Amino acid sequence: MSSVNFTPLLFLGFALGDTTTRTFAATAAAVWILAGVYAFASEAPGKRLRLAAFYLPAAAGGIACMLAANALSFYAAYTLAALSSAGLVAWNGNERARKAARIYLALTVVSEALLLAVLMIAAGRSWSWALPGLREEWARAPEAGLVMWLLTASLMIKCGSTIFAGILPLQYENAPAGAAAALAGASAKIGLLAMLWLLPLGVPGFESWGAAYVAIGLSSAFLGVALGLLARSPRAMLGYSSASQMGLAFVAVGAALIAPRTAGIPALAAVVAFTVHHALAKSALVLGSDASGAGRSAIGRALDAVLLALPAAALVGAPLTSGFVAKLALKSALASAGPSPIVEAATSLLPISSVATGLLMIRFLLAVRRSAPAQQTPPLLGRAAWYALTGLSAAAALAGPWSFSSYAREHLLDPHAVWSATWPALAAVALTAAARVARLSAPGMETGDLLTYGHDAGLRAIAWLAGRVAKRTRPTAETRSHRALVLDEERLFPTAVAMGVFVALAVLLAVLLARAG
Amino acid sequence: MSAPLLYALVGAGLVSLGAWGLVVRTHPVRKTVAANLMGSGAFLILVSAARATPAERPDPVPHALVLTGIVVTMATTAVALALAKRRAAASEGHSGEGASDG
């Protein structure tokens, strides 16, 4: 008597997988480890245990997620990383951090639930729930449209696109520096990996979705930068810049959906290149924002400034940086996506987004210099980790072309491409200078955006509803006293009457029987 | 109409009169008298039943029944009167030993 088939123990399975997952895993590992070194180095000894209680599971989840072989293990690692990061967000325990953690947790739980729905439906439609073939299974299933909606929503929340932009700055601002770097570098990348595993990249028939993804990408790119320019703290700016950078990944995936056959491979390369570049650059920047310029000699501060500028430049996509490689790969993906209005718009808007990012980066660099230097300089170990991360980000620029995109390799030194990468940076510098002269300074805005207002309104609604429901179901204070209706039968049905009724009954019975005969 | 039928009808009259008395009257002694009346009526019906059979001699069984009936009615009267007396004594004197909560 056999049983219904269940796969291996604990249903979980992990594997090294192909080059893409290996690259993702390597980058995530690098970021989690180096940021971890920085975090533990700069944290007070007493609180290190508490930090480990949250940081280590998040790291384990983040890395395991990259190596997942089946849907179940992907989801398990995804949840582990997401929920333990909530602890990191609520790190410094004050009311603001707790509120941020509440918002982060609510959104993460929703995105996780959506992802679970997607995985369950996909697994339901295929005999095994191994990841590799999963997207072909659900793409052909009747529920394909539904799954696409769910998956898109989940990815938008996780990667902080369009209206969910606020989720990233919340994390970067409230988590301790090292943890914030790790979150910046690796946690959003899980969303990207989910895209590669689950989105029907090679499957025809999702052209309209492709256009939608490109639109989402572009809008979050520009909205992210706009909100960044309004932000006050440097790390919030970095958060918004991550949101906009993620938009670019959406554009690449959108291209792959529009032309699955032609743009499939270049888009994949673009996403991978982009992931490596953004993970390293962003985490270096976050560490830098905390470590640089902390009470050191003039030369030291100048050195820090340079070290900070490097990854910033990479973000803008300056030539000879990992950002430039990613931009090139993205351009090649867009080019191979074939003629369609949305693709044309994307190609033309791309450089403008670089300009915007440039503006944001310059504002960030100025903000870092202006912000009060950290009281005590992070220990040498912490600074070493920062240096290593910045070095890696630079190295990625060199290693990138050879392993990922052939297009990037050919165009690395092509003057036209180089120029198309430098003018946005120059334009950004020019614009900032002009703004400075005109005393036009952007008003600093509390990291309040759609999410925080939504959060407060949501809490008020739940409290109101609970009040009404509680009022209705609160047990009535005085239990319904068993005041039985005091009836004395003598008053109700006196004996004499009863006897009379009995005689009538006797007659009735007699008559009934008599008639029956 | 034959004699037995007449007696049966008179008996029936007595029974209904007795029943009426038993139902309406409240004083125990009146009720006992009514009960006796009803009993006599019933016995009259039984006696008339004895004569109703066509045989020349009256059928002895109803007479046996009547005898038993008379004994029973007498016993009922005795019990009723004894209870009535005891209850009257109890209600006046409120002595009623063991007047525990009913």
Place this chain on the structure above:
Amino acid sequence: MAEPGAFAPQLLGLAIVVPLAAGAVSFALGRARAMAAALLGAAAAVALAAAVAWSVATGGAVALDIGSWVPPLGIRLAADGLSALFLVLAAIVGAAVSVDAALASRPGADVADRWLFWPLWLFLWSAVNGLFLTADVFNAYVCLELIGFSAVALVASKGSKAALDAALSYLFASVLGAMTYLVGVGLVYLASGTLALDALDSAVHGSASARIGLGLMLAGLVLKTALFPAHFWLPTAHSSAPPQVSAALSGVVVKSSYLLAVRLLVAATGAGSGPGLRLTLAALGAVAIVWGSAMALASQRLKLMIAYSTVAQVGYLFVMLPLLEERAATVGLAIALHALSHGMAKAAMFLAAGDIADAAGTDRFDALAGVGRERPVAALSLGLAGVTMLGLPPSGSFAAKWLVVQSSLASGQWWIAAVVVGGGLLAALYVFRALASLLAKPDRSEARTPKPRTAWAALPLAAVSATLLLAGPAISRLMAATSLAGR
């Protein structure tokens, strides 16, 4: 030794004579040794009942012509499955009542220690046995009157004004019922010339006056069984009598006149009486259930509540009657199961109520908080008996409810199933109100003087009634020896 079956008929005679003789002896011995003699008599009566039941189960229905006079002149005693079961019920309840009375007669206990209780109680027992076993209609009248006298005396034994009032109204009610019955017997004899129960349906077939007589006899029995609206005498009588007496009255006496009524009804069906008669009785039964439950819920005293619950449960026995025609065997079994389990449960409830009233000084509900903790055995018996009142499994009344619902679904008379099931819910209202007040935490904590008495007799009774379903096979074997289907 003679083949056991041969000796069976004599058992019937002994079942009536032995308790009578014991009653007389215990009366003669006077105050000192009355109880001892009575307990001996009770034990003998129980043994005899068991013997009769055994012989009916093995050898089928048993009959005895007293003084070997053959009916229609002689008086015949007959015991089929149903009457044997009722005999067993009387024995079980009788044993429990006797044990409880013996336990209670320690000094300072309830009024029941009056020694006159014993002879009266045994007379009542023998009269009830007589009514179960008689196959002669007039002999049934004599037994009805005997039951009336001993019951009235027992009810009055407390001596209080309330008890005397109750006894008087009980007396006059039973006189009215008995006289109606007697007139009925007269008319039937006038028309058919016979008093034998089993010859009744053919005798009654022809003449209208005989059928009127049968109707009056049925009316008399309806009053003795306290079916609504003729139930007025029962609540006061049963609730003001000593607990042992109310246990016997509600448990057994009410059932005895019901058994005779069922026999008459079967005869009336044989005589071709239309469904009208049965439907009227069933309708009255349904009203009895609702009325009894409502009044039970409204009553402020525990014993009064239990008395009204009897009025309601009697309603069940009559509601089943319309189904008797097509599915006699199943409904007969249902009647036996319900009567047995209700009889035992009701006796247990009264004995437990007596113990609780003893502990709390009064049986008013608002004074009972916390008594459940002092008298756990009584509270548990009340709970177990409640299971039967509600007709919940595995009690006998659940088995009856199940059979009735099944046969009513099969025969299309839906309303009977609805009434029976609804009745269970109504019973829940008053049973659990009583239990809740017993289990409640006492607000004032002054310690009561715990009187040294526990309802040990009530617990087994309630337990057996609550699990009578398990005795299903034995009961159905006995019922196989019964034929309730009209000829």
Place this chain on the structure above:
Amino acid sequence: MAVLALAVSLIAPLLAAAGSLAFRESWRRSRLALNAAAAVATAAAVGALTVRAAGGTPAGVRAEILPGVVMGLRADLAGALFATMTSVLWVVTAVYAHGYMRNRQSQGRFFGFFALAIFSALGVAFAADMLTLFVFFEVLSLATYPLVTHDGSPEARSAGARYLVYALGGGTALLLGVAGLRAIAPGESFVAGGHLAAAGTAVPALRAVFALLVAGFGVKAALVPLHGWLPRAMVAPAPVSALLHAVAVVKSGVFGIVRVVHFVYGPDLAARIGGTPVLAAVAAVTVLFGAAMAITRDDLKARLAYSTISQLSYIVLGLSLPNAVALAGALGHIVHHGVMKIVLFFWAGALYEELKVKRVSQLDGTARRMPLTTLAAVSAALGLAGIPPLAGFVTKWLMGKGATTAGSAWATLVYAGAGALAVAYAWPLVTRPFRRPDAERPRRDRFEGDPWLVVPVAVAAVLALALAATAGADAMPLDIAGRVAFDVFWRGR
């Protein structure tokens, strides 16, 4: 030999009940010994029965109680699954109850009716036909009434009254349903895959009987309109709410529905008469309603009660989907949820007993005072929230996956949505104990709670983790659930 095991598994709790009632109030030790021994004996007997059932020849006994009325017991796999959970958790709860009831009065009555409730729950598990199941089901209602009103306070009495109204109302519907079923199929007894499939009776009659049976069981399974009694019954002492209102009582309601849908009607017939789709809709509403209400409840036990309401309907939704994996997940969830929820109720009881903490808002800082208990509770709360790879997630995953294969992807969405809500109501239970308490908690000298309470909590938590770890392995609840699902869907054909 097998019938002997069947007899032992039912008689042991009865003896424990009788003994506990008979023992004098002061014989606490001997009462614990009696109950623990009975619990272990029952667990052993049920184990033997499970092995036998897995071997394909379940032990059974049948008898004709009344002419034409046949009742019987049969320890088939599904019954063995439910019975294993009940008996194993009874062992743990007996120890816990001993500690918890230490300074409460009328303990004899408590342990007596507790054992009686276990007896009836085992009866429900081993019933061979719907009538026997109904009989034990009603005895279960009766046995739990005195437990709900144990401390006699006005709230307990009103909660007990409300519990009775629901239980008896449900019982009435069940009685009519079973009578109707016996009218349609006189010789009814449970067959995997349903035995009614062949009967050619009118569809309205089939629908009416299905509705009555499911409504009757639905009361105890706390489906939405009929769930009112469960949160109020939380006034009962912790061991009662632990074993009964999270495991034995409510699960017998769900188990009844499993029997109706898969052992009487069969999945196809139940779907054809439109029974299971309606049931699935009701269950879906209950899942979301229960979880939403749980989020708003500040009282700890009320929150756990509403979580039970929601999680029970996971099972009902899972079993009403025509798919073997969903059914396996549902049956597995009966055990997994039971074990996890019992840890949380034990924890709630220990919290009240030690620190008089009743509300979620008072949880701050309890971890420092009771680290072991809190750790166990956190692991169970995470499992309840469906966090992989714990026990709660495993079965939720199977049910969600099975739902899509059965073609109703909306049910998968319900499971995912409920998962999110579950995290919402479980998260405070996980994080608040670790927060620094603002108002300094009254210093209690003792470090951990009373060992009698801590040990059962720990054991149950380890059990829950073990369930997760050995999810795929043989002879574990999920495997048995898988075999039952295989029988129902493929052997039945």
